[in-house]
Amino acid sequence: METARRVAVVGGGSVATSYLFHFVEAWEARPGAPSAEVVVYEPRESVGRGGAYDVDLDSNLLNVTAGSMSVAGDDRQHFFRWLKQNGITEFRGEPITMDGFLPRPLFGQYLEEAYRDVLQRAERCGVAIEHRRAAALELERLASGFGVRASDGSRESYDRVVLAIGNLDSIAFPQLKGDPRYFDTPYPVRSLCNAIPSDATVGILGTSLSAIDAIAALAANGHRGLIVCVSRNGRLPCVRGTMNAPTPLRVGFKQWLTAMVETGQRVPLKVLIDRIQEELATYSIQAADLLQLAEVNPDPLRFLEDELRESSSAPRNWQSFGNALNDVVDQLWHLLSPEDRQTFDRTIRPIWMARRVTFPIANARTLARMMQNGQLRVRGGFHDVEKAASTFTVRCEGVRPETFSCDAIVNATSFSCDAARSSVPLLQALLREGSAVADPHGGLQLDFASGGVVTADGTIQRDLTALGSMAAGTYFWTNSMDVNARLAMVQARQHVHAMRHDLSTV
Ligand SMILES: Cc1cc2nc3c(=O)[nH]c(=O)nc-3n(C[C@H](O)[C@H](O)[C@H](O)COP(=O)(O)OP(=O)(O)OC[C@H]3O[C@@H](n4cnc5c(N)ncnc54)[C@H](O)[C@@H]3O)c2cc1C
Structure with missing residues (x-):
């Protein structure tokens, strides 16, 4: 049986918080249901911030605008409303707007409060959430579900485990x-x-x-x-444009992608590039311009001065397009064959990384x-x-x-998501026992639809799922809050749906 009433969430950062937010929201939508228990394994003092939004200096700025950062996968302005509700209206003497870049520790404070709010809502709808200040060290496959052995010496069984352990330490130097x-x-x-x-x-x-x-x-x-x-x-x-306007992708393009994913077939990289070029044209962007910009390797100061000028003089449509792609980036990646993924890594990923990440x-x-x-x-x-x-x-x-x-x-070469080379005991144990396989593009091999971890013999474990950087090889762009929150929302809803089915059949 793949349904569950006891859930272990391993990790208590932003991704886990998004998952819990949507889990409770989905549970609230089924009044009168029996109770569920969720244990969040997180060695940190509190749940919410994780690593990226930890208490630190305010010079750590979000690289996404205030109006687009949110714990909710379907409500981009949740954080912005929280700012208003809490009377936080200024930063560095300037009024806060949706386009502003705020300190990451402030977003962490919001996440902690979002978690506390989730706790209250959970209590009202029969979900008991407990924060266990311990690291999960090992998972043991049981006849149904998993046993979790943790650093506090505990060993408990669950019907379902969600891995949200975040980025791995750098393995460089x-x-x-x-x-x-x-x-x-x-x-x-x-x-x-x-x-x-x-x-x-x-x-x-x-x-x-x-x-x-x-x-x-x-x-x-x-x-x-x-x-x-x-x-x-x-x-x-690149520098984030100050005059960018959010521009959604065309409905037709999104529908085409969803339809292609549903067929279960791969789409050649060239075909996807052609479709993306058509989309780019609607944003008045020539693909060739993007490639050319990425190829030159200019003097860093001149590059930065050009970037500063361009960012403040006109909207940067290619950045709006990049943001819009976050809605479908996992589908695009999923449609590629393993060979095309390799080609992408060799030829396009460096351009993507150079263009997509802005500050x-x-x-x-x-x-x-x-x-x-x-x-x-x-x-x-x-x-x-x-x-x-x-x-x-x-x-x-x-x-x-x-x-x-x-x-x-x-x-500062950034974190790793290379599960195969990680020294994290939990990952090492999963890989050693064949309960998981490292994905060559990062994290663990997962089933695209459910996020279920795939075993060495190819079995999809729908009761063991992963989110965040351990899902990087499956969903590609898991270093953005909006993508992670959306994927967490999908998983949480699936899990509650499965539990509802289970409970209605006992
Ligand atoms: C420095 C930085 C800045 C970023 N800035 C932005 C931004 O401005 N905007 C944006 O959209 N995205 C940003 N991102 C990307 C993305 O939002 C983050 O990667 C996001 O924080 C990932 O959240 P997470 O919960 O998966 O991981 P983390 O924040 O790393 O949290 C994982 C948690 O799991 C716990 N954990 C790990 N192993 C175990 C275990 N075995 N047992 C129990 N607990 C465990 C850890 O203690 C940690 O608290 C940033 C990422 C980084 C690294």
Whole structure:
């Protein structure tokens, strides 16, 4: 039987909160139903924030506008209304608008409150939710459901388990781990600021969003030393346009995708590209322009200055299109054959990553100022980093090879979703026992429709599902709150529906 009355949610970050929000909402819609129990395994003190929205400095900005961040998969303005209800109307002396970029810790506060609200609603409709401050270490397959062994010594059985364990620690630079001057992650950025002397030369490995968080935090903390920010391509993300208007995809395109998914057939990459080009044309975007923009590798300061100008002078339609694609990105990915996914990874993913990930203009202005006054160097050609007696040596190759001597190193190459190489006991146990298989594109192999974890012998376990980065290989863009919340909503509704069916047949 695949239905359940006791549910274990492993992880208590934003994705788990979205799941619980929709689980209780779906349960409320069935008055008079018997009770259900949900245990949330989360070692942190509270449920809601997870890693991305943890308590930290306000320089950690959301990279999505306030009007588009939400715990709810079908209500984008839920957060914005919460701000209003709580009288939070200004940030940095400016009125808060739907287009503004707010601190991630503030969004974390909202998530914590959303969870508390879920608890109250759950109680009223017969769902008991408990936060267990422990890590789930192992799952044991039972005749029906799973046993969960946790770090507090408990071992309990559940009819259903939802994995929402978030991003995995970076696996880069193992040779530097343990050195007190090496920071394996920029987070919390407050720790960086406390630990790194303000006149130190700081090497930041990575030039994407996490690197920008580290630079913005050091800048806000009055750092005076040189900051060297390096990666292989030296490419900063694009700047989010300030005049963009949300533009939905055409209904016909969405219907076509849904119909293709329902057929269960693959669609050749070329056919999908053609369909996307048709959509792009309706946004007045030429696909060739996008490709050309991504190919050039300009001087970082000139790139940033161009980005600042373009972001504040006219709407950036390709960014609106990218946002709109979040509604169907999982379907697009699902339609590709394994071979086409490989081709995509080789040829289009780098362009997608370079174009799709954007950052707020306030941080872009900070970076540009620091580059102009020589405090910040951004460059490509990163080759390696080596520990010396009292410093680190960062080597870059290319037309102008350079070596930097740094007092501290920050690994900002982003998190991992590589389950196969993870040292997380829960994942290792699942993979070892064949209860799960690592997906080559990230996370675990899942059934697209249910999110059910697929075993080594190909069985779909609908009572063991995954969300967030452990679903990256199945749904592709699981590093965006709106995509994760939507997928969590779908799963929660499916689970409650299955439980309702179960309860009506006992
Ligand atoms: C730094 C950063 C900034 C981001 N900013 C944005 C943004 O501005 N806008 C946006 O749309 N998206 C953003 N994202 C992307 C996306 O919203 C996040 O990835 C999102 O937080 C993922 O939530 P999660 O709950 O899956 O993971 P997490 O937030 O990592 O939470 C997972 C939780 O699971 C717990 N856990 C892990 N293992 C176990 C275990 N074995 N047992 C019990 N508990 C466990 C952890 O303690 C953690 O609290 C950002 C991501 C990051 C990393």
